Amino acid sequence: MLYREAGDFKTSYVKDSQTFPIKADRMAYFALLAVAFGVVPFFINDYWANAVFVPFLIYAIAAIGLNILTGYCGQVSLGTGGFMAVGAYACYKLMTGFPDLPMLLNVLLAGGITAGVGVLFGLPSLRIKGFYLAVATLAAQFFLVWLFNKVPWFYNYSASGQITAPERTMFGIAVTGANTPAWAKYLFCLVILVALAWLARNLTRGMVGRKWMAIRDMDIAAEIIGVNPLTTKLSAFAISSFFIGVSGALFFSVYLGAAEVGEAFGIQKSFLILFMIIIGGLGSMFGSFAGAAFLVLLPVFLKNVLVGGLGWPTDLAAHIELMIVGGLIITFLILEPHGLAQLWRVAKEKLRLWPFPH
């Protein structure tokens, strides 16, 4: 059977509003889930987990979070790194303060704390928009990094100023700390990503998502049809920050193991996540995944080709890699400003009528 939309008729509204309305899409999705859960954990090793899978999963969570705020609700944020830091430090304080809490709960609580902080820094959005809001969130970014550097309580007065994740387990298996097997890191992040992505999808396809998009597209008209701008914008900030906080907690505890705030959660992290959703596609779940995959995989791929394939010296390759990634981003934005998700959508529309476009 051809992959196409035509001829796939729906007989109920429930079926019509499902996430993957095309049958082939649905099957691909379940196949992907099956591989992700049933195959990858058995073959994954430390290199693949640390270089590709775990960062991809964690960045995908952050990208979904920022996409909710910027892509769906239209509020530009440059504070992503700072909010990830909130998640990381909240998680660290929970891990060290309450050693008996299960790790999953730590991560979710860290997300909840970040949501509260996000709402606080979202308050200016009620008055200012666009570039001005971006600058206000930039202030959040710098303030939060400064805070975690300056107040020793946050890093438990450690001499180095770093935070280090102690070993914590889920079902008796370490998911943080030095003894964590690669598959445990991977599965822990995967489960959280799948659950959160499912929640985000449900929110964005229903009335909450419509309110966000209404505010994004025309806030005056949104208000006239009954959208309360205050609660709508703040709910976007809260949920987005929750996602970003969870990703920050995972980034520190599962992926890095030890972190210094300025290095791990600096402004470049904010831009990285912003690039992910711009390249992937604003206001699209698929775009969040595609963008995260693109920016995680591209450097790994280039490194393998340049160093492994062409035998260039590592330092040269590292610099060239930066230039190539930058160039690709610019080219990409000129050719398809709406991102990978739009490319995918256009391809699907073409296929709907293919091979008889007229």
Next chain:
Amino acid sequence: MSTEGYTTADGRKIGGVLMEMKNITLRFGGVKAITDISFDIREGEIRAIIGPNGAGKSSMLNVISGFYVPQEGEVWFRGQKRAPMRPYEVARQGIARTFQNIALFEGMTVLDNIMTGRLTLMETGLAAQSLWWGKAQREEVAHREKVEKIIDFLEIQPIRKTPVGRLPYGLKKRVELARALAAEPKLLLLDEPMAGMNVEEKEDMCRFILDVNDEFGTTIALIEHDMGVVMDLSDRVVVMDYGKKIGDGTPDEVRSNPDVIRAYLGVEHA
């Protein structure tokens, strides 16, 4: 006029007073946009507000929908005096509107746009919706059914899933009407529903407005420049000029009102 309503020329029963504006005055700094205007809108009628450019018609509509708060005067809706409120609170009271320069959500599909119209009627909270289970899904489907009826009614089935940004002007106007209708408003405000349309589209729009009034019994207040349309559609007409009310009554009464003729055609200089 009595409070128990009247019967129109074509035999429709018009009910009691739905909305009453009492001595509304609206100022922007030193400029008086509206001066001491009173009129009422009755249940089930089509009420037009007309006047030359800059007469204050749109300001009047903005007062009704809560964008502007008048400095003086009272707004009564369904027998209650309305405190100054935000537009979204007005929407929850059952007043929906369309805009002169279409205010749709360009990035969303036609279906989603119309669904947003129903948000004042939906109750599911954030948590329930994030699970997309049971009540949340049932509610979504129930509202979808209502929206599909409106889509049928306005004959826009083929563009359901099209992003609004891609539609031509005439269809956008229709989608905007659909979104306002989806809220099942007690009072529907239309700001120049025929602006920029050709004759055919105007006729379609007229038919929809009459059908809406007829089938759903929706009370409609509209602003329009096309005199032919106004005189045909409306039951009663308010005429404004320079922020003041210069005429009020049935289309025939208004047409023969000397002040109205003067405002539209100018004064004869002796």
